[in-house]
Amino acid sequence: MTIRFDGDETLFPVALEFNGSACLLRTNSRRVAELATAFFPLRGESREGRVRAHLVLFAEESGRSASASGRFPVFRGRREYVHADYGRYGSIWFDLRAREILGSIASAVIADALVFRSAVLAVIAGMLAPALEIVAIHAGCVVRGGKAVLLAAPSGMGKSTMALTLARRGWELLSDDWTFVGEKGRALRAWGMWSSMKLLPDATRFFPELAAISPGVALNGESAFEVDAWETFHLERAVDADPAAIVHLLRNEEHLGESRCRIAKSNADETYGALVREIEEQPPEMTGEDEARRGIMRRLCRLPSFEARFGGAPAAVAEELDALLAEKICA
Amino acid sequence: MLCSRRKSVPDAIPMPVGEAAYSATDLLHRRTPLVHRFHAGMDGTCVEVDTNSPWMGHAIRAFEARNACYGHKWAKWEIEVEVRGEEESCSSPMDEESGYETCSFGPSRSCRMEDGSWFAHTPPSIDGVGFVLVTGDGFRQAAKLKLYLDLVSRLVLQVDAFGLRAKDGGAAA
Numbered sequence: 048m049t050i051r052f053d054g055d056e057t058l059f060p061v062a063l064e065f066n067g068s069a070c071l072l073r074t075n076s077r078r079v080a081e082l083a084t085a086f087f088p089l090r091g092e093s094r095e096g097r098v099r100a101h102l103v104l105f106a107e108e109s110g111r112s113a114s115a116s117g118r119f120p121v122f123r124g125r126r127e128y129v130h131a132d133y134g135r136y137g138s139i140w141f142d143l144r145a146r147e148i149l150g151s152i153a154s155a156v157i158a159d160a161l162v163f164r165s166a167v168l169a170v171i172a173g174m175l176a177p178a179l180e181i182v183a184i185h186a187g188c189v190v191r192g193g194k195a196v197l198l199a200a201p202s203g204m205g206k207s208t209m210a211l212t213l214a215r216r217g218w219e220l221l222s223d224d225w226t227f228v229g230e231k232g233r234a235l236r237a238w239g240m241w242s243s244m245k246l247l248p249d250a251t252r253f254f255p256e257l258a259a260i261s262p263g264v265a266l267n268g269e270s271a272f273e274v275d276a277w278e279t280f281h282l283e284r285a286v287d288a289d290p291a292a293i294v295h296l297l298r299n300e301e302h303l304g305e306s307r308c309r310i311a312k313s314n315a316d317e318t319y320g321a322l323v324r325e326i327e328e329q330p331p332e333m334t335g336e337d338e339a340r341r342g343i344m345r346r347l348c349r350l351p352s353f354e355a356r357f358g359g360a361p362a363a364v365a366e367e368l369d370a371l372l373a374e375k376i377c378a
Numbered sequence: 379m380l381c382s383r384r385k386s387v388p389d390a391i392p393m394p395v396g397e398a399a400y401s402a403t404d405l406l407h408r409r410t411p412l413v414h415r416f417h418a419g420m421d422g423t424c425v426e427v428d429t430n431s432p433w434m435g436h437a438i439r440a441f442e443a444r445n446a447c448y449g450h451k452w453a454k455w456e457i458e459v460e461v462r463g464e465e466e467s468c469s470s471p472m473d474e475e476s477g478y479e480t481c482s483f484g485p486s487r488s489c490r491m492e493d494g495s496w497f498a499h500t501p502p503s504i505d506g507v508g509f510v511l512v513t514g515d516g517f518r519q520a521a522k523l524k525l526y527l528d529l530v531s532r533l534v535l536q537v538d539a540f541g542l543r544a545k546d547g548g549a550a551a
Binding site: 101103121123125126128130132138140142145146147148149 | 456458481482483484485486488490494496498500507508509
């Protein structure tokens with residue numbers, strides 16, 4: 048049996064910030080450092096703070112290009128330990144209680160910035176968030192004047208389409224699918240991942256830019272476009288913003304074909320119930336952090352909250368939402 | 379913070395063929411009920427294993443009976459077992475010659491076998507959790523679980539074999 052040691056490689060430190068929490072990455076790859084810094088940019092809110100999470104990411108030499116099946120990990124977790132297995136493309140270990148992460152990722156994955164951001168850095172953000180008392184809300188998010196509007200809905204309700212449509216009306220795009228809400232002092236702060244946007248093949252009806260792109264296979268196995276929305280649609284990227292409102296998107300078959308969007312106010316309890324159904328339950332070892340997350344969600348649900356039922360073209364719905372939000376939120 | 383990895387591989391290891399055939403899954407496995415409990419003596423330690431596989435009982439019979447280690451150290455392991463069809467098995471099955479990788483991240487240690495099975499714990503505690511992929515009928519599953527327990531008991535209960543240098547041993551700063 049042969050033994051190979053990998054522990055003495057030189058790693059250089061990189062300071063990162065995840066929604067106000069200082070994190071320290073150590074890596075043997077300058078490209079990993081660059082991509083991670085762009086994904087978790089320093090916002091000046093944690094420079095003096097203590098480091099709350101440690102990450103070590105090894106870039107492993109690999110001559111093969113990353114294929115779709117190698118891009119997404121299989122997660123196995125028990126208690127505070129989670130293993131994300133990328134097969135031949137590497138793996139990542141998480142100790143969520145200690146907030147320690149160790150991963151090795153094939154250079155073929157790192158070579159593709161969008162794949163690395165979506166399949167590795169986004170996974171780290173999603174896994175680490177609860178340990179940092181950050182809530183991953185299943186919502187897209189658009190920003191105007193520093194005020195963030197969360198577009199909440201279960202999968203398949205059109206979060207990405209609506210976020211993108213509003214972004215094309217001049218909103219900054221913070222997120223299309225998951226928005227990370229944490230506390231910044233006494234205020235809440237919404238943070239968005241710079242990862243790929245998933246749009247179903249029929250989105251070419253609304254976004255003709257997609258016609259030049261071939262759809263791929265998404266994590267759930269369905270055919271979908273996965274694009275860097277900011278690059279593809281030349282959008283402004285918002286990294287973080289102050290949450291100002293929540294809109295629940297309800298694509299309703301009864302309203303299919305109607306151009307009109309029906310918007311009504313919803314109360315804090317309804318909003319809380321809808322959001323809490325979509326968050327990942329944490330193991331008993333993370334009870335303290337879970338309570339903190341629920342506290343953040345209760346605060347978030349005190350924001351103005353609306354329910355938008357629609358069945359028509361996203362542009363028409365976005366126009367109505369835009370008018371409502373301009374009056375109620377951004378005035 | 380400490381981090382280190384050590385790979386232990388045989389000279390000629392059969393590498394996985396084809397792309398990973400995993401089905402996408404999520405962390406719901408963290409809530410898989412472990413309804414079976416077994417005990418065994420391993421290296422002078424009484425190990426209590428909570429698992430979802432009844433075949434763990436067959437695997438554990440290869441070790442000393444619980445009363446052989448009564449009064450000694452105790453360890454509690456939670457081990458989830460997932461049964462795969464032969465066609466779903468993406469990697470070479472684990473056998474005596476299979477490789478494994480040990481990792482040290484922060485205070486925690488883990489080992490990952492070539493087929494994706496793993497075990498993690500935080501020294502100095504010898505309690506830990508694990509995940510095992512098995513295929514075939516019950517007796518094949520039991521044989522695989524026995525190999526897995528052999529490896530984990532070597533790595534966890536015999537600290538030197540876990541691959542930690544003396545200066546790294548125990549809980550890390």
